[in-house]
Amino acid sequence: MTTAPTSRELAHPARDEIRLEGVLHALSDPIRMRIVREMAVVDTELPCSYFSLPVTKSTTTHHFRVLRESGVIQQVYRGTAKLNCLRRDDLNTLFPGLLGSVLAGADGQADRLGSGDRLEQAGS
């Protein structure tokens, strides 16, 4: 069942509510893909403010919400900040190999396009 949100908790789908179509949709946007790739490189909880994105704050909030509601990321409040991390275990259990092949595919594409965003360093 979806976690019931309180004023300080954000709604997340339980593992068995995560759907492949929703995950693929979440990952099909370049900004959301960039967020997910940066999270995968750093592999720790990150505040939304960590990400330097070429969109407005409200659009950033929207993208994080899509990622959370599709089950790709977990968001928790720590004080006034939202901290974000990938739901690697849930995704790997439900869809073995998917996240890894998407991340590798995004790296390969960045290399091919010479877009210089291979994200080998945190925050790059």
Add this chain to the structure above:
Amino acid sequence: MTTAPTSRELAHPARDEIRLEGVLHALSDPIRMRIVREMAVVDTELPCSYFSLPVTKSTTTHHFRVLRESGVIQQVYRGTAKLNCLRRDDLNTLFPGLLGSVLAGADGQADRLGSGDRLEQAGS
């Protein structure tokens, strides 16, 4: 470069024009996922009329176009019919493991949800 279409040829992205985001978007729709899963099971060229889909003919045409324009499928005319097949080689070269993990993830999800569409038989 994109293949220049003639009156009897349909435009397809060349391999190096296929983008991960476009492929993920194409696969994020349940109807398109169903088409791709059926193609993967049969693994031969299939006419659009092979697929029994719960949508109108024009919507079906739209879904096939999204799949073609994203590089997921190849469509060619044979007489008056369009024949369709997956671009497995192109996808596996660009994004190793992606198509396989998506198809396996879709099978696993169908099993979990008991939706009875595991597609072990052609046309099921």
